[in-house]
Amino acid sequence: MTQIKLIATDVDGTFLNSQRQYNHDRFDDQLTRLAAVGIRFVVASGNHLGHLHRVFAPTPAVQTFVAENGSLIVNQGETLFETVIPNPIVNQVVTAILADDHLRPQVLRLSGAHGTYINRRDHPTDEASQDYFFNNIVRVDDLTQVHDTIYKINGEWPNETIQALAAKLNARFPGQIHATASGFGSIDIVAPHMNKAIGLMQLAKSWGLRKEQVAAFGDNDNDREMLEHVGLGVAMQNGTKSVRDVADLITPTDNDHDGVLNVIDAILAGEV
Structure with a gap:
């Protein structure tokens, strides 16, 4: 019998x-079987909450979200925890990034409680992808004049540079932010010491669960801490090497062949 009582998964490139x-x-059937044996299902993503609601609308039994790389945790429509970036730090980071030709991205966004803010002069490389990931865009003249609760700063850079740039941002603002590559040419900047692992374990603790009872799936650098700090860290076969290196298990199949769902079946069967 499995000891797992909570299964968390990243979304893009994973689920x-x-x-x-x-x-x-298939997933809806799994949710029924998970609930029957007392295993909770959680979405753990860098994306904003509105996007996650839209993705999982076909399976409304999914009601728990660790969004914004751990900065916003919502269960059954109720906000349980939130960790914001103070507005003075947001303005300092935005100003510095936009003033440095080596750091300036194609697009810079602020993910807030009431919208995702983008400078009206910025144009993403892929408009369709922006429309998919951000269904709450608010165009503004100056990001430093945004007055909202900010969970995350997000930017687009050439995909091959994001790991190095994330490290440079963390070195530039020590103790003020945590920057992490989230794949697809994107870097997420959240509050210092915040990541999916912190958010997920905060949630698990509130439910009286130990880390040994938690399984998590991921494919990219912003999943690394989460996979390291749970009882069963599962990297996708298609995941980055840095994530696969810390995993307890690598999915036998990739995200195009139900990699997560196949391992969930194995967990339910007591094979993992």
Whole structure:
């Protein structure tokens, strides 16, 4: 019998396939079986909450979200925990990034409680992807004049540079932020010492669960801490080397072949 009582998963590159889809019927059946044996299911993503609601609308039994790389935790529509970046730090980081030709991204966004803010002069490389990931865009003239609760700063850079740039940002603002590559040419900047692992374990503790009872799936650098700090860290076969290196298990199949769902079946069968 498995000791796992909580399963958490990243979304893009992990739970979703390359067409940004998942097997609704199979997953819905799994949710029923998970609930029957007392295993909770949690979405742990760098994305904002509105996007996650839209992705999982076909399976409404999914009601727990560790969003914004751990900065916002919502269960059954109730905000349980939130960790924000203070507005003075947001303005300092935004000003510094935009003033430095070596740091300036194609697009810079602020992910807030009431919208995702973007300078009206910025144009993403892929407008369709922006429309997919951000269904709450608010265009402004100056990001430093945004007055909202800010969970995350997000930027687009060439994909091959994001690990090095994330390290440079952390060195530039020590103790003020935590920057992490989230894949697809994107870097997420959250409050210092915040990541998916912190958010997920905060949630697990509130439910009286130990880390040994938690399994988590991920594919990219912003999943690394989460996989390191749970009882069963599962890296996707298609994941980055840095994530696969810290995992307890690598999925036998990739995200285009139900990698997460196959391991969930193995957990339910007591094989993992």
